[in-house]
Amino acid sequence: MTVHFKQDQPATDNRLDTMAQGVIGKPLPRIEGLAKVTGTAPYAAEYVCENCAEGVLVTATITRGTVVRVDIDGAMRMPGVVAVIEDDRLIARPAQGTANEAPKQQPRTVCYWGQPIALVVAETFEQARDAARRIAVEYRDDGDVAVTPAEVAAEEQEDETVREGNLDKAMADAAFAVDATYTTQGHASAAMEPHAAMAQWDGRTLTVHASLQMLNYNICELADAIGIGAENIRLISRFVGGGFGSKLGISEEVVAASLAAMQLQRPVRVVMSRQQVFQGIMRRSETTQRLRLAANSDGALTGFGHEALVSNLPGEEFAEPVLQSSHFLYPGENRELVLKLARIHRMTAGSVRAPGEAVGMPALEAAMDILAEKAGIDPVELRLRNIPDKDPERGLPFSSHKLAECLRQGAEAFGWDHGSRLARQRREGEWWIGTGMASAARVHNVAEAKARVTLKADGTAVVETDMTDIGTGTYTVVAQIVGEMLGLRPERILVDLGDTRHPRGPGSGGSWGAASIGSAVYVACMAIREKLAAQLGTDESQLRLSDGKAGDGQTLVELLDGSDIAQTGHYEPGRIKDDFAASGFGAFFAQVRVNHYTGETRVDRMLGAFGFGRVLNAKTARSQCLGGITWSIGMALTEALEFDPRDGHLVNRDLAEYHVPVHRDVPDLDVILIEERDPAASFIQAKGIGELGMCGGAASIANAIYNACGARIFDYPMTPARVLAAMPD
């Protein structure tokens, strides 16, 4: 039985707070955690498979042109080589998130340096790697093409444009005004598990173990790419070694392994090298952003301008949505928001954790710090004075809004000094010390989802969906929802994820996973509760289930009397998406040390307070926030894709040169989870939390650097060289 529920109204009568089991929201350890810490959790490339051949991708060494010839005969003479796959169906780029169709194919047409063009398959990995490196490829090189945004005229993304009132006049009339331009460099997701696929073809069904975030879309993308029906494909992603957007869509290794397995009639594994992941998978676009803020003498915004320039390959629809939260975070009746896209030949730009706000918020919140200084208003107070009572552009009410609570509770817990904010006041030896803060905002997304819950006759439960857990905690929060609703301890619940044979979930992306799949699981559990209540001759609302018993009486095993109850929950967000503006909110506080002589910045402590609706698991939710704050530190200080301006090739294409934060870069971090229910966000009153923790955090560090040493920096990351250049004498 499938029960469909479309949510048009806020879920004000949600059951989760009135159930008896008491597991929802609790900081339970991850139910799959023991498998992960003992190394027994299998990731995509790790399944045991007889007679599996090994494939290594061949990548282009030109930026723009055509592959004229691949020396297949020469490669076939190399030891162990069994095939060279050179097929027009190979994909030349990864699919964008929720694309649901194949990305650009025909890889003989090269559009960026490092584009995969063929696959070498051999008996062993060492043989395939050697042959892929030595295979001769002839190109027709089209020569110089644009590889930096400054070389081309950018296209305005008109859907994003807002022009209201007269911003120029508001700026001229303002008591206090800021007009500042910021840049951010490109970022890589750099998930720890490289992209990997292991494909098997039995003549009828293609089974692919892959590292993917959104199987429900990925299966259609793969079917479209290779030209078979989705019903003949099974995708499995039980464990995903990090995604951060880079595994939203299928990428080159999935199609290559599939085509090779079908051609060779034997299993084929393809794992990208770290360098290939950097070169061939999504980058976050670099940005140039102009912020204009006009305020009256009280610091209330009268004008708000945010313009951004981003880039992508020709043919790609995705434009880093830099302005996403700028549309609603602050008021100002005179508004000008414009997003422009430059078409250049670097690898595909797409979603990297918190697309949009990850870079938009750090620019906006750094500009707000300048405004606070000019107006002589405490930065926390300035933000409190600029919280709109409804979405300033669309006029919609907010589903819930906890920014003020985040600012106040965060400031108190951090020990924020609301007094004078003069820079360069505290020095210890070589080090300047200072503090800074910033607001956080990240739009809330929720999507259609299906999950099957089976209450088994033995008093256990099974949950089945193709939803994934990419480290986010899906396994555990799903078990907690089922446990709460059906009165079961979580160890009595098997959560079976990441298999397209199951009902389709929404996938993991845009922070929408837990709220969406959780709502589908909730729908299924409500249907099971109805059935149990009917059997007991009572109303569902009176059904009290805990520890496998109904009330103080019958056990579930007795009640079920040898038969299972299976229900598929189908959740669909309805009018709630149109009737409310929904976002997670938060506040960051940071204390840094800046070295007077070297310009090095160290983060001494950092705190984030976040409001994102119901907390499903206080431990895993906190971990998501810790992760986001850690990314904030990386974006603030070290992370930057560096491209060769001559041919657009990525210079720092590995983890030694692209600097993600390491242990010693990250101090003890404090996280405050603000108590909140958001009935209009999802059926379970929850919003997303996977991305909010990095939406503005870098600005709290920028503002702390200024407070410490007086250096206003307009370019992220704030490397020692940039800090030194901006530091007053």
Add this chain to the structure above:
Amino acid sequence: MASELIVNGRPHRLPDDPRVSLLDYLRHDLGLTGTKKGCDHGQCGACTVIVNGLRINSCLSLAVMHDGDQITTIEGLGTPEAPSPLQRAFLAHDGFQCGYCTPGQICSATAMLDEIANGWPSDASASLEGRFEPTGEEIRERMSGNLCRCGAYANIVAAIADVATESDA
């Protein structure tokens, strides 16, 4: 000539192809996939294993170089039925998210605590000699070769500190 190496107490024959890294040998030839390949260039630490008591990046080492060596992988430290103290602490402190860097973090931390106990100094140490305490800063410095992109560092350090303090007592 005994061309074998001992992995988690069991002898195994060295591979014929000298190009096989110790990492690929463990993962592919022995099926010990708990050791992870994150970069294959010694930059991320996901492949950390313990060789004759010392932690190394197994991707930077060829299997044939380990004739007679004693190698401990994550599978040799503990099992789901009998996890090691660090494995339990990582679980309790949520010292991981996706789990891919986790075996490397745990192998690294296991050997790192021995390094502190054996009086090896680090950049975070006040002096080159004497007894070193497993402070947060010492742990962070010594674990900086193990990347975690999910950003679980704060919890990893708490987990390691927990075990370090227990074993001190």
